[in-house]
Amino acid sequence: GDSVTQTEGLVTLTEGLPVMLNCTYQSTYSPFLFWYVQHLNEAPKLLLKSFTDNKRPEHQGFHATLHKSSSSFHLQKSSAQLSDSALYYCALSLAHAGAKLTFGGGTRLTVRP
Amino acid sequence: GGIITQTPKFLIGQEGQKLTLKCQQNFNHDTMYWYRQDSGKGLRLIYYSITENDLQKGDLSEGYDASREKKSSFSLTVTSAQKNEMAVFLCASSISWGEAGQLYFGEGSKLTVL
Numbered sequence: 001g002d003s004v005t006q007t008e009g010l011v012t013l014t015e016g017l018p019v020m021l022n023c024t025y026q027s028t029y030s031p032f033l034f035w036y037v038q039h040l041n042e043a044p045k046l047l048l049k050s051f052t053d054n055k056r057p058e059h060q061g062f063h064a065t066l067h068k069s070s071s072s073f074h075l076q077k078s079s080a081q082l083s084d085s086a087l088y089y090c091a092l093s094l095a096h097a098g099a100k101l102t103f104g105g106g107t108r109l110t111v112r113p
Numbered sequence: 114g115g116i117i118t119q120t121p122k123f124l125i126g127q128e129g130q131k132l133t134l135k136c137q138q139n140f141n142h143d144t145m146y147w148y149r150q151d152s153g154k155g156l157r158l159i160y161y162s163i164t165e166n167d168l169q170k171g172d173l174s175e176g177y178d179a180s181r182e183k184k185s186s187f188s189l190t191v192t193s194a195q196k197n198e199m200a201v202f203l204c205a206s207s208i209s210w211g212e213a214g215q216l217y218f219g220e221g222s223k224l225t226v227l
Contacts, residue, residue, distance in 0.1 A: 044216075045217075098211060099210055099211070103148075105153050106153070
């Protein structure tokens with residue numbers, strides 16, 4: 001079946017350093033890929049969504065590129081901020097499966113001063 | 114904008130007890146979901162409802178029942194709480210079944226079973 005793998009459960013960075021959170025997927029079909037972010041005691045919310053035309057989505061300084069050859073959609077940011085500390089989920093959906101999302105295990109990012 | 118309201122925020126139950134979580138959305142969205150959140154396991158889909166009067170099982174439906182009372186509300190019942198179980202249940206909605214990926218979540222209901 002379809003699956004999403006986030007290899008790092010915990011990532012700790014110093015403020016100002018670059019961020020890269022890994023996401024790889026397995027799917028028989030060409031999925032849409034997403035990043036959701038959940039700050040402490042808040043609801044998860046959509047951060048980024050892959051485009052069908054290979055544009056690179058960006059939001060709040062974060063970006064991700066869908067690489068079909070390596071089945072990856074890594075999340076990146078050039079300079080981490082304290083406010084980036086949160087739980088990040090990668091997820092996929094398939095066009096024929098409607099809005100149903102399959103999530104990865106999540107990566108908790110902690111940014112220290 | 115809209116909001117998803119989950120009640121209660123915290124629920125403490127006894128082993129074997131039937132427990133119900135409620136979710137209300139004012140987005141006027143067609144589709145609603147219940148996910149279970151466990152550390153390291155991500156979010157796993159329990160039940161979803163494509164439209165009012167529809168009910169579909171997700172990957173983790175065993176041990177749960179759900180009910181879509183009306184378009185704006187979706188309830189989840191833990192049919193028999195397991196001792197020492199702890200989890201967060203997240204309700205979500207999307208405009209329609211065809212809108213891939215844009216889910217709006219509530220803040221969650223935390224379940225503790227003694």
